Amino acid sequence: MEPHQHTHKCKEVFSLLSEYLNLELPPEACQEIETHLAGCQPCIEFAESLRKTVELCRQYQPAELPAPLGKEAREQLLEAYAKMLSGRKTVS
């Protein structure tokens, strides 16, 4: 067997990995990717690192939080909300 370069198939799998992880591919394409991954250690390592990256992003919580809502800002919003409610009533 030739030493592993990124083969055409590796590159194809590489380009589809996000869609694969998102379960956005048709079943045949998933099957093809899984068959390739089963026999290609570099691709499986890479796919796992991308899966963990996505997992990290999902768990990510902001370091910065907004300052508490000021009284004036709240009143401004409340006024807009009251207008929204009264507008809705006159329409219906």
Place this chain on the structure above:
Amino acid sequence: MPALERKHEVELARQLIAGEPHAFDGFVEHFRAKVFHYSWLMCRNREDAEEVAQETLLKVFESFAHLREPERVRPWVFRIARNACLMKRRKSVFAPPRELSLDDFLPQMNHDGGDARIQIADWSLLPDDRLLRSEMKQVLDQAISELPEHYRTVILLRDMEELSTLETAETLDLTEDVVKTRLHRARLAVRQKLDEYLRGG
């Protein structure tokens, strides 16, 4: 958890439309934090992010009559937030987005003898439940802030806010294919930064 959160938002939106008095503060608190987070990561400026959050909520109330389906409240709020961010950063209009090449993210290979090794960190050392240690969080934060803006907005909406591909496309006025293209590149770029960190670079 995200599914529960979305259910909660839809419920809040329904109550808000119905004029239930307690819904207002719950809605404002929830979406103010979410929009602030998104716009802080987009604008990188606390003052701008707080203004975007306030402007977004005002706009939300002003146009709530247009929200026919409470199920769509999250993408709808983010669409308004994204436009408010763009207004803050008008210069982005003049920087047409270009897609990065996938080849830039292909890992290098080592060829020792006949056996090839991929040049990446050992990610198996990073168990799922310990992914977000504080230093990883900083690296992730940095990686996201270094993404081009048109990639950052997609990864924030898709992976952090967990909007669907279609919802993200509608929020950003893009096709679903473009969302997929940008999400993949954004993830690859973030992965690359994390990999460098894990390799001690």
